[in-house]
Amino acid sequence: MPFYQSPKKIGAFDAKFEAQKIAFAPITFQVARCLLKFNLLAIIDSHGKTGCTLQQITAQSELTEYAIGVLVDMGLSMGLLWHKGEHYHVDKIGHFLLHDKMAQINLNFVQDICYQGLYDLDESLKLGKPNGLKVFGDWQTIYPTLSELPENAKKSWFEFDHYYSDHAFPVLLPLIFKHRPAMIVDIGGNTGKWAFACTAFDTQVKVTIMDLPGQLNVAMANAVTHGVNDRVTGFECDLLDDSTPFYGGGDLYWMSQFLDCFSHEQILTILQRTAANMSKDSELCILETYWDRQPFEAGAYCVNATSLYFTAMANGNSRMYHSKEMLKLISQAGLYVDEDIDNIGLGHTLLRCKLKP
Structure with missing residues (x-):
């Protein structure tokens, strides 16, 4: 039980x-x-x-x-x-x-990103806005301004984000490439770590990173450093703005630790926009840490605690979700889950989705 x-x-x-x-x-x-x-x-x-x-x-x-x-x-x-x-x-x-590396990264993330802002958690809960974010600046959400965070905070944020995703890469790459995608669209690709892991795994694949301008600038600079700027390109997109173009023609759309950054309504819109740009042969792969899918109670504790970061600091309306909530939204968007794999990396779940017939 x-x-x-x-x-x-x-x-x-x-x-x-x-x-x-x-x-x-x-x-x-x-x-x-x-x-x-x-x-x-x-x-x-x-x-x-x-x-x-x-x-x-x-x-x-x-x-x-x-x-x-x-x-x-x-x-x-x-x-x-x-x-x-x-x-x-x-x-x-x-x-x-x-x-323990995980304990150190979690502690630094809480200290450098969350600690001061969580003092105003009650206001964030009442207003539905990240009221604690004011400790860094007068910003609506944390995402467009990640590159503007103080250096210690920026370091702790990216170490936290990358630590959990990086542990999943060795298991994920063979799963993602079993259908040999020629073009991967990395939605919310941040600094490009997943894109570079893909180009190292498959020397022919091309990756387009869809993200906000600040993150894309960093990712494209990193692509030059990795020597793959001929295969990794950027596509500027604000996924919450319906008037922003959405990249079409991908063989595989990739969302890693991404949908937890949005509310139910926003997730549904993003999934619907993705589905609208997929072909019958395309697939969408979603990687998340669902609190109900954690193999150990300690994992669920950390995942649920992270939800309060979203409440107080990130955007005020997202969280780490129960898997049933995500499965319902996927279905509402006109997609179905073709493959469902738990216990990847540090408690991740991979959902491989396709368009409903």
């Missing part, structure tokens, strides 16, 4: 403790970040099984003994560290916070 279809098996005392953890969650997040930023977890970890004293940590740190003391003591309460005698040791949770 999925984790969300039955009550949590937890006693009242532990449940009350979990409630207190939620109350202090912003503090524990910042403590974890500072333990990493000031290399305190790394210093303790470097001493191995013997651990190290507060004085030893202080000798290797830029912080005062007081500052280190309040951080490591909270680290004990958070389960990041354990303490025996005078020696601190890294516990299992601290180990993964220090060494």
Whole structure:
């Protein structure tokens, strides 16, 4: 039975403790970040099984003994560290916070993109607008302005986006090329990473990236760097503007971690426009992380948390969807799912769609 279809098996005392953890969650997040930023977890970890004293940590740190003391003591309460005698040791949770790439990327994304803006989550929920985005600028949505984000925020955003998609590439490429498409239309291609993976996998394929001007400029510059600007081209398009031309004639239309950036109504419009430009031999491949398709509860936790980034920071009206919602929209757009594959990469699902007869 999925984790969300039955009550949590937890006693009242532990449940009350979990409630207190939620109350202090912003503090524990910042403590974890500072333990990493000031290399305190790394210093303790470097001493191995013997651990190290507060004085030893202080000798290797830029912080005062007081500052280190309040951080490591909270680290004990958070389960990041354990303490025996005078020696601190890294516990299992601290180990993964220090060494797990996913944890680091998620933490940086939350800190650099989401943290300040989430203070206004309540207003975003009421208004249906990304009210938290004002911490970066007076923008309607985050997408046209990604290239204008502060460097640390831009780095964290793209690392977050690419980390999840990149893990799926090795499995996806053979699936995508089993029908030998000559022209792939990458809708919302961002910096072009998928386009370049395709051109490396198949030396004959051509890819057209459909995106907003800011992203296309970056992608086309990257195409030159990769030496494939003869096979990777750009097609400027605002998919929310019906008057904008839509690229027709693709053998395969590709949407990776893209439709979650839009509301139900917008997704339906985008799918309908795509279908209108497909031939009977074309196919549309949609790659998403649906929260109900995650193989582990931890995956669903991360995916559902990401929905609130869309609410507060990205556009105010999109989310990480339940797969049944997407399947319904695909059908309404005049398409059907010819192939449905779960557990690709880090919890991705591939939906291969075709025009209804």
